[in-house]
Amino acid sequence: MTTTIERPLAPAPPDAGRGRARRRRENLAGYAFMTPWLLGFVFIIGGPVLVSLYLSFTDYAVLGEAEWIGAENYVRMFTSDPRFWAALRVTFIYLLVSVPLVQVFALFLATVLNRGIRGLPAYRAVFYVPSLIGGSVAIAILWRFIFESDGLFNNLLGFVGIETSHSWIGTPSTALSTLIVLNVWQFGAAMIIYLAGLKNVPLELYEAAQIDGAGAWRQFRSITLPMLSPVIFFNVLMNVVAAFQAFNSAYVVSNGSGGPADSTLFYTLYLYQRGFVDFDMGYASALGWVLLIISGAVAALLFTLSRRVVYYGDE
């Protein structure tokens, strides 16, 4: 909550006049350096946030004027738009399944790698590569070919004696899980953050626990988890924010449709369809604001929870 911003070691001003001149100079310099950001904040971020709030109360199809229709977009969304609810459901399932799984994989490998293992840099690099390329269109294309009915996955299953021609991406009940697998595949970035966090856990704690006869699992639960809790919180928060905004994989795998049967209709994909396929910009803006409120609420919930569970040392 408190930001400590250091102040320059200003020499004691010999008189008030020069101090004021100096302050003016600082203000001027500060805002001069900040000019790009200030312009960006007004025109690219802050302004558009407000404009989209306004647009969400209008009927606007790019061509023509925006027509004020009150809360109709929101009413429509909540009362008579099954695809909105489908998108919410898909996004929340994706988030609730993949974010914890990412943490489990990342934490597990970080603990294994942290025990003084040969070739740590190589392993770290190898497990990180998917995070680097996982969001690309190339990998999404690859995923399509892995989980088709005659794709790589089923072919490999055939090797171990499970013959199936189930199309994992073509069936509503399994399509989303292929995207979850794709997200979990990218656990490497979280793993690296956990590794950095583990380096800061004092070794003495483990030594003391060993003397007390604590086993590996007990040590993990009673030392690693609490000591890492700020890092876990950070990772969860970042992964949740990213999950709300996931788009590429669903778009490429479903060919932009969010199908089959809306089973991969990420919220962002639905917003894209309404805004840039149907050109229903008013409705898409309303969807954007609902996303803002939902992700804000989830972040607030996480922060509240963190105050109860996260251990911030002896402050």
Next chain:
Amino acid sequence: MTITETEAVTVPPIRRRSAHSGRPRPIGKRQFYRHLMLIAMASVMFYPLLWMLGASFRDDSQINDPGFWPGEFFTFDGYAQGFEGVGGTPFWRFIANSLLVSGLCVLANLIACSLTAYAFARIDFRFKKIWFGIMLGTLMLPHHVILIPQYILFREFDWINTYLPFVVPKILATDSFFIFLLVQFFRAIPRELDEAARIDGCGHVGIFFRIILPLSKPALATTAIFTFIYSWNDFFTPLIYLTDTELYTVPLALRSFIDATSYSAFGALFAMSIVSLLPVLGIFIAFQRLLVEGIATSGLKG
């Protein structure tokens, strides 16, 4: 509120444990099993990539072969066909477009983010704390809230089918993650250096160029690398703002490949997918340490 993020990464302010993670012991039985498990996991994770690499050199008729090695079906046809491109535009054109856009984004981000970060880290101006808080707040803002007004604005400016929607937001320092990263780095540079420069007659501009920037090469490199990778992989911006095939960037070209080839030229699709991954992998191999440190200290994702 958001400041806890910094604490989250740097918080446990306790001694480093060097003895623990530093010195690997000779490989015993437990170590052996650990390596076995790690290698098995890595193999499972990487097999799809290897398979795609193999498939890019394999004849289209053998697309369903789950093996990696193309064997007798080895061919460069996929690459030859892939580089022919989409709709009469050769693939190298998409690569050039992507390089241009990513390069401009890197340049814009380096200049704009470091200027802003300097103001936050070193200048004492009015309302700084408020602006800093707002900047941190924008870190978590879902991009999709501002998408539509941004689109309308850029469309009004006639920026559809130009690269301005990619670059202008970067010139205006809207990538707050990098500002945050640079602020953290600048703050760690000793202030005595500023004071010495000031005595020698430097103002903020002099301090920025002669002290801060030269000492911040690692943070600037991290910013450049991640900006490049993000821009290179960016699919959403070109999807919305580019309709002219000649201007397509690589991700958009790949996508239109799927439609254009309608599942007949798998080799070409895989070949160009591999080509699209190469710059990112190359950067990773060249700057591995910077990347890993960048993520570890700031929580940047790839």
